[in-house]
Amino acid sequence: MNKAEFIGAVADKANMSKADAERAVEAVFGVVKSALKAGDNISLVGFGTFTVRTRAARTGRNPRTGETIEIKASNVPAFKAGKGLKDAIN
Numbered sequence: 001m002n003k004a005e006f007i008g009a010v011a012d013k014a015n016m017s018k019a020d021a022e023r024a025v026e027a028v029f030g031v032v033k034s035a036l037k038a039g040d041n042i043s044l045v046g047f048g049t050f051t052v053r054t055r056a057a058r059t060g061r062n063p064r065t066g067e068t069i070e071i072k073a074s075n076v077p078a079f080k081a082g083k084g085l086k087d088a089i090n
Contacts, residue, residue, distance in 0.1 A: 036077055046084030053078045 001009070003025075011021035032050055035042050042050040057073040 044082070046082055048082040048085055049080050051078050051080070052076070 007018060007022045007025050010016075010025055011018045014021065014024075016024075032042060036050060036052050039052065041052075052075050055074050055076050058071050060069050060071045061067070062069055
């Protein structure tokens with residue numbers, strides 16, 4: 001399912017127009033992005049938790065040249081599914 005299909009499914013499920021559903025979905029994505037950027041976790045009981053994990057700096061290898069390179073430390077978003085979501089798909 002891509003983003004347009006997701007918005008269409010939300011519109012159908014919530015009985016709203018696609019334009020309203022698109023604004024709602026974009027608002028949710030925006031809130032998630034800004035909360036994670038601020039270092040907050042988002043915990044949705046029964047669905048899951050969005051967190052930011054720190055990836056340590058490490059040494060890598062350029063596959064084209066075989067040269068060793070240094071990869072900087074970075075923050076990466078992570079999602080851990082909650083029990084309700086796990087139960088729903090199993």
